[in-house]
Amino acid sequence: xxxxxxxGRELLRFGRPVRWVHGTFAALLTICIATAAILYNGSIAxxxxxxxxxxxxxxxxxxxxxxxxxxxxxxxxxxxxxGRLNRFARHDWQWLRSRDRRDGHLPVGKFNAGQKLNxxxxxxxxxxxxxxxxxxxxTHLARLSWRSGATFVHDWVALALGLLVxxxxxxxxxxxxxxxxxxxxxxxxxxxxxxxxxxATELAGAPEDQVDASR
Amino acid sequence: xxxxxxxGLLGLGGLGIVFGSKIQDGMERVLGPLELRDPxxxxxxxxxxxxxxxxxxxxxxPIRDPADYRxxxxxxxxxPATYTFADLQAMxxxxxxxxxxxxxxxxVPQVHWRGVRLSDLLDRAGPTSTATALRLTSFDxxxxxxxxxxxxRLPDVLVALEMLGGPVxxxxxxxxxxxxxxxxxxxxxxxxxxxxxxxxxxxxxxEHRGYSINGWVGASNGRxxxxxx
Numbered sequence: 001x002x003x004x005x006x007x008g009r010e011l012l013r014f015g016r017p018v019r020w021v022h023g024t025f026a027a028l029l030t031i032c033i034a035t036a037a038i039l040y041n042g043s044i045a046x047x048x049x050x051x052x053x054x055x056x057x058x059x060x061x062x063x064x065x066x067x068x069x070x071x072x073x074x075x076x077x078x079x080x081x082x083g084r085l086n087r088f089a090r091h092d093w094q095w096l097r098s099r100d101r102r103d104g105h106l107p108v109g110k111f112n113a114g115q116k117l118n119x120x121x122x123x124x125x126x127x128x129x130x131x132x133x134x135x136x137x138x139t140h141l142a143r144l145s146w147r148s149g150a151t152f153v154h155d156w157v158a159l160a161l162g163l164l165v166x167x168x169x170x171x172x173x174x175x176x177x178x179x180x181x182x183x184x185x186x187x188x189x190x191x192x193x194x195x196x197x198x199x200a201t202e203l204a205g206a207p208e209d210q211v212d213a214s215r
Numbered sequence: 216x217x218x219x220x221x222x223g224l225l226g227l228g229g230l231g232i233v234f235g236s237k238i239q240d241g242m243e244r245v246l247g248p249l250e251l252r253d254p255x256x257x258x259x260x261x262x263x264x265x266x267x268x269x270x271x272x273x274x275x276x277p278i279r280d281p282a283d284y285r286x287x288x289x290x291x292x293x294x295p296a297t298y299t300f301a302d303l304q305a306m307x308x309x310x311x312x313x314x315x316x317x318x319x320x321x322x323v324p325q326v327h328w329r330g331v332r333l334s335d336l337l338d339r340a341g342p343t344s345t346a347t348a349l350r351l352t353s354f355d356x357x358x359x360x361x362x363x364x365x366x367x368r369l370p371d372v373l374v375a376l377e378m379l380g381g382p383v384x385x386x387x388x389x390x391x392x393x394x395x396x397x398x399x400x401x402x403x404x405x406x407x408x409x410x411x412x413x414x415x416x417x418x419x420x421x422e423h424r425g426y427s428i429n430g431w432v433g434a435s436n437g438r439x440x441x442x443x444x
Contacts, residue, residue: 046276046386049355052424088216120217124224131225132232142232144438148320149235153228 009189011203013110013181017075022182024068029126029165031061036158059137065126084110085119092116102195110199118168125161129154276355276406281382281390286374290350290412293341300390303376306331311371311396314443316432318399322440328394330375334368336410348416351393352409360404360419361428362395364412371396374407396443398430 014022035058038048048054072078092113095101101112111119135142135150142150172179177191192200193207201207231238281300289295309332315323342364349367351360366372375383375394383389388405395402401421422428427435433442 043386049276086217116217117220120220121224123217124221124228127221127225128228128231131228135232139437144320144440145236146232148239149232151320152235152239153231156231157228 005208006189006193006204009204010186011189011192011200012185013187013192014081014185015075015077016185017072018078018081019182019185021068021072021075021078025065028061028065028068032058032065033162033165035061036162040155059133062130062133066130069123081110085116088113088116104194104197107198108196109202110196112196114171118164121164122161122168125157125164128157129161132157276385278385279354279390279406284390286391286408286410288336288340288410288412290410291343291346291414292412293343294339296340298336300376303331303374303391306335308376309370309373311373311394313371313396315400315403316440316443318401318426318430318436318438326378327380328373328375328396329377330373330391330394332370333362333372333374333393333410334370336374337364337367340412342412345414346412348413350409350411350413350417351404351407351419352411353388353404353406354408355406358404358406358420359417360393360402361416361422362402363416363429366395366398366429369395369397395430397432399426399432399436401426402430 035054038044038054039051039058045051089109091106091108095106095108095113096117098106132150132154135147136154139147172182175195177187178195181187189200189204192204284300286298286303287295288298308329311328312325313328315326347364349362349364351362353359362372373394373396375392376390377383378387378392378394383392388403388407391407393402393404393407404419416428418428429435431442432438433440
């Protein structure tokens with residue numbers, strides 16, 4: 001339990017630029033997934049119809065996906081978060097292997113190892129989808145066997161990314177504080193101490209009870 | 216580390232693009248036949264290939280059953296006519312077992328089709344000397360296609376009443392659709408409701424969007440697929 005003085009205190013977890021990048025990217029990806037479902041599933045396709053328009057929406061929101069990610073680079077906070085996501089420390093590997101990873105015995109920074117992995121896999125998958133989608137859409141770019149290969153890659157990677165997104169959203173729904181931080185940018189200090197102790201210490205110093213104990 | 220995961224995925228993606236069609240072929244040979252016979256339809260949710268993907272170009276297509284189905288033959292003909300489903304059923308039926316090749320790459324091998332030869336319908340209507348082409352329309356209100364008179368008279372061009380051993384389902388373009396065996400799937404118009412003889416070729420829905428008017432499998436649309444057999 002954290003001491004009473006920390007009750008009600010909040011930390012800024014995500015500034016406005018980071019939230020904007022997340023929101024825009026999420027909206028575009030949602031459009032991509034919804035239109036993909038229509039293009040891909042026969043029953044929905046026949047129900048919705050308008051194949052040409054649906055395809056155009058899918059393709060162009062797909063091409064727009066990297067735009068918020070690149071615009072984000074103008075923000076120092078965003079670049080800082082990218083750096084943190086990129087860095088895997090030894091305790092991150094332990095965290096991924098550990099069964100009781102959430103009991104607090106492993107130090108966790110601003111992002112836990114699962115979040116880092118999710119970010120890397122999502123970014124890689126989006127890159128692959130962009131490349132294969134480009135080859136599929138601009139048919140003169142590559143020979144036929146590559147285009148078939150691109151369709152193959154696009155189908156399976158899209159399925160994998162879809163599952164990753166479902167997992168991401170499920171974790172978010174299970175944690176109201178985390179969900180709220182994507183909207184307001186703020187998290188309770190107590191939540192930060194529990195989920196991201198190293199980061200909480202970095203911003204707010206060590207918890208008071210520990211400071212007391214060390215005296 | 217995160218960067219290495221991203222680059223690794225991109226590398227794998229590149230390999231997949233170069234060699235994916237070979238992997239896909241292998242999977243299709245094993246899983247394709249299973250998927251066509253899968254009673255749960257769950258395999259259909261996976262991108263396996265060698266199976267039909269359903270396309271519709273317009274908003275919700277009205278469902279017609281054989282009882283209220285009509286096929287109109289009109290335009291430059293001596294005898295315009297309207298056929299009911301029963302009329303078509305009463306005509307000589309032709310069976311064809313051929314591959315169905317989509318211009319986007321998927322191919323369903325050895326599909327069983329049954330229906331009336333388009334040439335039989337043309338013989339009954341008697342095209343006038345100025346007619347050179349057909350404009351085919353769909354009761355979805357949007358989808359149109361074209362064939363030259365010579366193409367339409369080929370023996371493997373059917374007005375199909377059955378496919379895959381049963382009635383043509385709504386999603387497949389039933390109750391009656393076209394099957395143009397030697398051409399890409401978009402030429403096989405779904406939900407067929409009108410055949411109009413015209414003085415020249417009127418490009419159809421997909422042809423306005425860049426697809427070849429003469430959609431021979433393997434010799435159009437910049438593709439080199441093996442002809443359907």
